[in-house]
Amino acid sequence: MMRLKCASAMPLVLGALISGGAASVQAADLEFYFPVGVNAPAVATIEELTNKWAAQNPQHTVKAVYAGNYEETTTKALTAAQAGDPPQVAVLLSIDLFTLVEEDVILPISDIATTAEDQAWMDGFYPAFMSDSRFEGKTYSIPFQRSTPVLYFNKDAFRAAGLDPETPPKTWDEMIEMGKKLVVKDDNGNVTQWGTRIPTLGLGGAWLFGGLVVSKGDVLSTETGTEARFDTPATTAALEFLVQLSDEGVMQPGGISWGDTPKAFLEGQTASMWTSTGNLAFINENAEFDWGVGFLPGGDGPGAPLGGGNFYIFKETTDEEREAALDFIKFMTAPENAARWSIATGYVAPRPDTWETPEMKAYSEKLPQALVALDQLPYAYREFATFQRAKVTQYLVDAIESVVTGGSTAAEALAKAQEGADSVLSDYK
Amino acid sequence: MNKRLPLGLGFVLLVMPCSLLVAFTHYPAVRALINSLWNNASSRRPSKFVGIENYEALIADEKLMQVLTNSGLYALGTIPLAIFLSISMALLVNSKLPATGLMRLSFFMPTMLPLVAVANIWLFFYAPGIGLASQIMNFFGLPTINFLGSTETSLASMMVVAVWKEAGLFMIFYLAALQAVPENLKDAARLEGAGPVRVFIDVVFPLLRPTTIFVAVNALINAFRLVDHIIVMTKGGPDNSSALLLYYIYEVTFRQRDFAYGATLTVLMVAILGVLAAFQFWVLDRKTHYQ
Incomplete structure (x- = not known):
């Protein structure tokens, strides 16, 4: 998919919007890895945006490589980096930061973006999204396709x-109380509509679990990357709540x-669900009923995890490539383009200025559900991330899965997860 | 003209296959063995020789024990079932029933589909509440089973997919073997008064033995080799109840990026497969009649 820059004069207007759009004179050929994690026409939109950038910067080329889901994209980027041929720029999970730092393959973006203007640009993102892009005082990544889970509910079922x-x-408590009323059974006593659906399996389950813990006033990990807090009163309460939901038949x-989960919600198998805002567009297109979105119900107050992907620039790059990559990232996060991306997918636009664009205003008027995630941001906390994240998270995943499938009690499973995590992280302290 | 090949040319001809074998089989195997004796290095942890430390971790690894148990159950469940099904299908399509051509096609169909695509179809089939399996069960008034979300059913659900996928291929081998069974042997047995069941058990099945060994070896290899559906459908979950050895190696090596422990697990897997292959060829082979 080599993108040849076309000499079309179309994007004149757009070119004016990007500060320093044609700043570098030296040509650079960028390779850009991106994942797709939502049910949306994401590939076409990314290609549309990269083509636009290439058209505005005819001295550069950019090759957008769809690399699978997040996990596959990280694996591919790391493998390519170890083989000495990394992409110049990639969108990877924000929580991959520690892995990428440990593998020593990325460059702090704050080392490239050094001017006052660059600093102002970096300060223009929501602080919540920037919080997990920093490590040891440096900004390593730039928020792009960020999301947070919200509660989707079927208004018709509520009525x-x-x-x-x-x-x-x-x-x-309200979830259980209202959930019981929402359960519908057929003549044989089999449930045809459950009260709610909170995914508990795999990494998605662990992500949502982070929100349950935040709402109980605790966190799963800290910004040091060396601490996992799996065995706490908050995690025990959160896990017991998940068990209670199924024990009470909700x-x-x-x-x-x-x-x-989104399919089950669309088919009316569940009256509500917890899933990413990244599914907004999909639900909006396919729901045949009246639906709404709310904050994730919390234990002691609202709480949610943050998720999604950030832009990274790889270390093994020339100065020209770094400059072009930075320009490309600025372009992709510029208000019009971020709005285009957010509307196409449902991701939360990471900068306040994007929400001020006419497109975004029209969108949030038409789909007010999109604003809920934004309002929930102040209560959201970074997703679980440590060094050796994949290995440490697996201990949490195993604990959640063993408890919801009835294999062990919350206290027992969490103590085991804590022990496993500590043994991995002790090397890093 | 029975001229001997010049030594030089013979050597040149050998280089090509040998280099492929060395590059893609022997070198990686030796490399895995070497890697398994080192720690997993990164920029924050220097590389060092750890001797058998990784193998000690292997013994202490509770998850590995569960994975090995799963793999054992998976092999024991899928191999006999696949053999039984493929013989039954072969007998069916080898009979004089109408529409055997259509049956052959439909039995063979699953084999031709890529496993990843098949896994996605089955994912929908198993989805509780909305999937085909649930809908059929609801029709009979049975409660929905959370096939992939419960530790009791997840491994069995994976086995069903594997058997469904591979039985069609094995049917082809049995069909070929059945057509090679001489008719006069069966006639002779019938003359002696043997019924169809007796003919099958005492005449046909022994003659199918080489095919059965071939199929069993292949099914065993598949039981360890094919994990695509696990990756797509359960990721080894819930609570590792459907994790197989190769899937575990994949997870440790590529998701957790622990190359040293991944190499150690690979050595274990090669050793297990080596022992099983030796057993199959040396022990079972001796008891087989080849025509």
Whole structure:
């Protein structure tokens, strides 16, 4: 998919919008790895945006490489870096920071973006999204496709159950209480509509679990990257809440998969679900009922995890490539383009100025659900991240899965997870 | 003209296959063995020789024990079932029933589909509430089973996919073997008064033995080799209940990037497969009649 820059004069207007759009004179050929993690026409939109950048910067080329899901993209980028041929720029999980630092393959973006103007640009992102892009005082990545989970609920189902469709549950107790009313059974006593659906399996389950813990006033990991807080009163309470949901008949027993959840919601198998804002566009297009979005109900107050991907620039690059890559990132996060991306996918636009664009205003008027994630941002905390993240997270995943499938108790499973995590992280302290 | 090949030319001809074998089989195997004796180095942890430390970790690894148990159950479950099904299908399509051509096609179809695509189809099939399996069960008034979300059913669900996928291919081998069974042997047995079941057990099945060994070896290799559906459908979960050895190696090596421990697990897997292959060829082979 080599992108040849076309000499089209079309993007004159757009070119004017990007400060320093044609700043560098030296030509650079960029390779850009990106993942897709949502049910949306993401590849086409990314290609549209990269083509636009290439057209505005005819001295450069950019080759956008769709590299699979997040995990596959990280694996590919790391493998390519170890083989000495990394992409210049990539969108990878924000929580891959520690892995990328440990593998020594990325460059702090704050080392390239050094002017006062650059500093102002970096300060223009929501602080919540910037919090997990910093390490040891440097900014390593730039937020791009950020998301946070929200509660999606079927207003028609709420009406049918005699509940107010404008007030979704706000606390765990309300979730159980309202959930019981939302359960519908057929003549044989089999459930045809569950009260709610919180994915508990795999990494998606661990992500949402972070939100449950935040709402109990604790965190799973800190910014040092060397601490995992798996065995705390908050994690125990969160895990017990998940078990209680199925014990009370509100949620389907056993593990709940991330992938089936939006489908189950659309098919009316569940009256509400927890999933990423990245599914907004998909639900909006396919829902045949009246639906709404609310904050994730919390234990002691609202709380949610942050997720999604950031732009990284790789170390093994020339000065020209770094400059071009920085310009490319600025272009992709510029208000019009970030708005285009956010509307196409449902990701939360990471800068306030994007929300001020006419497109974004029209969008949030048409789809007010999109604003909920933004309002929830102050209560959101960075996603679990440590060194050896994949290995350490697996201990948490195993603990959650063993408890929701009835294999062990919360206390037992979490103590085991803590022990495993500590043994891995002790090397880094 | 029975001229001997000049030594030089013979050597040149050998270089090509040998270099492929060395580059893609022997070198990686030796490399894995060497890697398994070192630690997993990174910019923050210097590389060092650790001797058998990784192998000690292997013994202490609770998850590995579960994975090995899963792999054992998976092999024991899929191999006999696949053999039984493929013989049954072969007998069916080898009979004088109508539409055997259509049956052959439909039995063979799953083999031709890529496993990743098949896994995605089955993912939908198993989805609780909305999947085909649930809908069929609901029709009969049975409660929905969370096939992939429960530790009791996840491994069995994976086995069903594997058997469904590979039985069609094995059917082809059995079909070829069945057509090679001489008709006069069966006639002779019938003359002696043997019924169809007796003919199959005492005449046909022994003659199918080389095919059965071939199929069993292949099914065993597949039981260890094919994990694409696990990656797509369960990621080894829930709680590692559907994790197989190769999937575990993949997870440790590429997701957790622990190349040293991944290499150690690979050595273990090569050793297990070596022992199994030796057993199959030396022990079972001796008891087989080849025509």
